[in-house]
Amino acid sequence: MPKSPTSKHPADTAAAALWLLNGNLLDEARLASLAASLGPGERLRYRNFLRPQRAREFLLGRVLLRHAACGMLGIGNEHIVVTEREGNAPSLAFSSQQPHDLLPFHFSLSHSRGWIACAASMAFHVGLDIEDKHYPRDITALGAAAFDAEDLIRLEKLSDAQRADAFYLLWNGNEALYKLQHNLGQEAGTISAGWNCRTLPHAHLAICLCSDGDLAVLDVIELDTI
Secondary structure: OOOOOOOOOOOOEEEEEEEEEEHHHOOHHHHHHHHOOOOHHHHHHHHHOOOHHHHHHHHHHHHHHHHHHHHHHOOOHHHEEEEOOOOOOOEEEEOOOOHHHHOOOEEEEEEEOOEEEEEEEOOOOEEEEEEEOOOOOOHHHHHHHHOOHHHHHHHHOOOHHHHHHHHHHHHHHHHHHHHHHHHOOOOOOOOOOOOEEEEEOOOOEEEEEEEOOEEEEEEEEEEOOO
16 A cells, blocks of 8 residues: 555545545436537447447546536536547536536546446545455466565465455555556656545445545445436
């Protein structure tokens, strides 16, 4: 798990929210209905996915992002403009002459095996990673490719059950922190301000949320549909 430096602003606290959706529960009719809400650039990218599951995750990620923005900012979907950026997370803007243009809205998306998640905060940048804990993985091979020698030694000393939990702790933390650094426009390992990472319990998912400040309140909302 990434080691958190001491925050330069320990008194700064704010709220964030995390939305979770099991996209595997939505039928094709609902997906078709949701696809109609995409913008032109999103529709083009959606149609270009070759794998149906990846297309589903893309669609639901964009819909969940809009749902999060509407809920947090108190605006209608018609005021939200999502722009696709190749090799990057989408950018979010609001229609002209809306006061929300001046409000910060930081977000991070993640998906795993049909599950979709969106974290958002109006105070701090965030980085989110989710992983399906029940999907078979060769954690030994993945760990050898992704972790440093110190972490690998610690993993080797654990039982099989403990090793799986420790693997996801490291994997999620590294991925979420990487996204946070990317959202801050920084190279890996160069965050200058304090940051915080937390893991969240879930029956099916391993979840880690990182932020560049202390999130005093985190609301977790799991949706049955959208």
